[in-house]
Amino acid sequence: xxxxxxxxxxxxxxxxxxxxxxxxxxxxxxxxxxxxxxxxxxxxxxxxxxxxxxxxxxxxxxxxxxxxxxxxxxxxxxxxxxxxxxxxxxxxxxxxxxxxxxxxxxxxxxxxxxxxxxxxxxxxxxxxxxxxxxxxxxxxxxxxxxxxxxxxxxxxxxxxxxxxxxxx
Ligand code: AR6
Numbered sequence: 001x002x003x004x005x006x007x008x009x010x011x012x013x014x015x016x017x018x019x020x021x022x023x024x025x026x027x028x029x030x031x032x033x034x035x036x037x038x039x040x041x042x043x044x045x046x047x048x049x050x051x052x053x054x055x056x057x058x059x060x061x062x063x064x065x066x067x068x069x070x071x072x073x074x075x076x077x078x079x080x081x082x083x084x085x086x087x088x089x090x091x092x093x094x095x096x097x098x099x100x101x102x103x104x105x106x107x108x109x110x111x112x113x114x115x116x117x118x119x120x121x122x123x124x125x126x127x128x129x130x131x132x133x134x135x136x137x138x139x140x141x142x143x144x145x146x147x148x149x150x151x152x153x154x155x156x157x158x159x160x161x162x163x164x165x166x167x168x
Contacts, residue, residue, distance in 0.1 A: 057091030
């Protein structure tokens with residue numbers, strides 16, 4: 001049910017992809033920049049502007065525009081300042097899944113939220129991410145979501161999430 005892939009999330013054909021956003025839902029760098037570029041930045045920004053700002057750990061949904069994915073779920077992870085940020089990162093995953101379930105989606109792709117520009121330590125982030133997904137699946141046994149993917153961009157990130165998933 002959880003599959004870890006190496007690659008570019010903008011190529012994913014799941015029902016939704018998740019964007020590691022900022023609270024203003026502005027196109028940025030990293031995965032956010034790649035998603036805006038691939039979706040069509042002008043149209044996506046116009047829709048994001050109607051939803052902005054949101055709080056760290058919240059999630060909102062827009063159309064996917066030129067992406068294969070029908071929807072983009074935008075969630076700002078925390079700018080890392082210490083272990084107490086785990087709850088906010090957990091909320092990003094949990095609330096993204098809740099929203100996908102409300103839209104009755106079957107599949108969703110996540111990037112490694114928070115571990116780029118926002119500097120969340122990678123091993124801790126992987127632990128929080130996998131735990132949050134299991135928590136959601138436990139809380140929503142009848143969810144429509146059948147497939148959850150991670151698209152991870154570099155070897156180190158990929159290996160870290162693989163190790164974390166294999167511990168379960
Ligand atoms: N597909 C999958 N993963 C990617 C891609 C891609 N195309 N491009 C980068 N990554 P980051 P954050 C990886 O910085 O830390 C933005 O400006 C990247 O290697 O994108 O949550 C937002 O607007 C890293 O492993 O997200 C916010 O202001 C991971 O995605 C801020 O950065 C996340 O890195 C959010 O920072």
